[in-house]
Amino acid sequence: MLPLRKNIAEMAGYVPGFQPQEDGWIKLNTNENPYPPSAKVREAIIAELGAEGESLRKYPDAASKEARAVAARLYKVDPEWVIMANGSDELLNNLIRAFAGEGEEVGYIHPSYSYYATLTEIQGAKIRTFGLTDDFKIADFPERYEGKLFFLTSPNAPLGFIFDNAYIEELAQRCAGVLVVDEAYVDFADSSAMQLVKKHENIVVTRTFSKSYSLAGMRLGLAVARPEVIAALDKIRDHYHLDRLALVAATAALEDQEQLRLNVDRVCNVRDCFSNELRKLGYEVIPSHGNFVFAVPSDRDGKRVYDALFERKILVRYFSDPLLKHGLRITIGTREEMMKIKEALTEIG
Numbered sequence: 001m002l003p004l005r006k007n008i009a010e011m012a013g014y015v016p017g018f019q020p021q022e023d024g025w026i027k028l029n030t031n032e033n034p035y036p037p038s039a040k041v042r043e044a045i046i047a048e049l050g051a052e053g054e055s056l057r058k059y060p061d062a063a064s065k066e067a068r069a070v071a072a073r074l075y076k077v078d079p080e081w082v083i084m085a086n087g088s089d090e091l092l093n094n095l096i097r098a099f100a101g102e103g104e105e106v107g108y109i110h111p112s113y114s115y116y117a118t119l120t121e122i123q124g125a126k127i128r129t130f131g132l133t134d135d136f137k138i139a140d141f142p143e144r145y146e147g148k149l150f151f152l153t154s155p156n157a158p159l160g161f162i163f164d165n166a167y168i169e170e171l172a173q174r175c176a177g178v179l180v181v182d183e184a185y186v187d188f189a190d191s192s193a194m195q196l197v198k199k200h201e202n203i204v205v206t207r208t209f210s211k212s213y214s215l216a217g218m219r220l221g222l223a224v225a226r227p228e229v230i231a232a233l234d235k236i237r238d239h240y241h242l243d244r245l246a247l248v249a250a251t252a253a254l255e256d257q258e259q260l261r262l263n264v265d266r267v268c269n270v271r272d273c274f275s276n277e278l279r280k281l282g283y284e285v286i287p288s289h290g291n292f293v294f295a296v297p298s299d300r301d302g303k304r305v306y307d308a309l310f311e312r313k314i315l316v317r318y319f320s321d322p323l324l325k326h327g328l329r330i331t332i333g334t335r336e337e338m339m340k341i342k343e344a345l346t347e348i349g
């Protein structure tokens with residue numbers, strides 16, 4: 001027998017969303033952005049590559065200096081408060097590695113991002129989940145939470161609601177350990193906890209480029225936190241974790257905030273129209289602050305609807321969890337894609 005660690009042998013492993021590689025699908029299952037990234041990203045990648053790809057010969061800047069400086073300006077912090085990452089998943093992983101030793105506790109809300117559980121299991125740390133009250137607060141959260149880390153997904157995925165900053169500050173005060181505010185979807189919302197990092201030493205904010213910047217395929221994320229936290233994350237990461245093309249893409253994307261706003265406004269307009277259409281079709285829809293909506297059909301049989309959509313080559317995400325009322329999470333695609341899914345849902349009934 002090979003000496004595989006017990007927790008690795010026993011864990012199931014994460015199953016990522018279905019990513020069909022052939023054309024012909026309307027793909028609304030993993031919250032990608034339906035529009036292309038800023039043209040400046042493409043230009044920066046081509047320029048970096050050079051006519052013969054010669055830049056690829058050399059290692060990238062291990063410290064991501066330029067991208068960090070641009071992000072720091074954007075978020076009004078010093079560069080040592082910022083770290084870039086290979087997707088925000090890398091940050092979630094390294095935060096657990098930095099703060100939660102074997103057997104120590106990591107908390108998060110169920111339902112939220114299920115990858116927290118996988119990462120905690122790999123580390124051999126202990127998972128503790130909390131439910132939600134009807135008004136979207138954390139149920140039974142202790143006056144003093146002693147876990148090493150707590151992941152707060154805000155806006156929440158898959159439900160789409162957001163925690164307000166007053167509540168996030170209260171949670172930060174009640175957490176003895178680190179409060180990670182996972183803001184993967186925050187560009188589609190109208191509030192953010194980003195500036196709270198200056199006020200509360202235990203708040204870390206993580207962001208992704210996979211949703212609002214249309215760069216899921218580049219694998220980019222960032223975190224903002226106190227320099228002690230960033231320095232710890234810098235020790236842990238692979239030294240060349242971001243390739244040259246990803247680095248210039250990150251810088252160009254962050255610099256083009258105008259394009260970001262246009263992209264996000266378009267997605268939010270389509271989201272709000274589509275949410276109303278779903279309500280007219282009898283779905284229960286939670287007001288969304290992300291680039292997706294969570295919807296429960298009136299017969300609470302999301303699987304029936306999922307299967308009927310799948311037959312029509314429309315992919316959404318179905319949750320068998322009774323806590324989620326067997327609902328569906330539907331990513332916001334283009335206006336045309338949402339017209340098609342609406343027609344299909346009308347037909348399916």
Ligand code: PMP
Pocket residue numbers: 030031086087088089090113153157182184207208209210216219220221
């Ligand atoms: N956090 C949440 C809540 C997410 O939904 C996702 C992606 N599905 C991530 C983090 C990870 O994003 P990335 O693509 O940057 O790794």
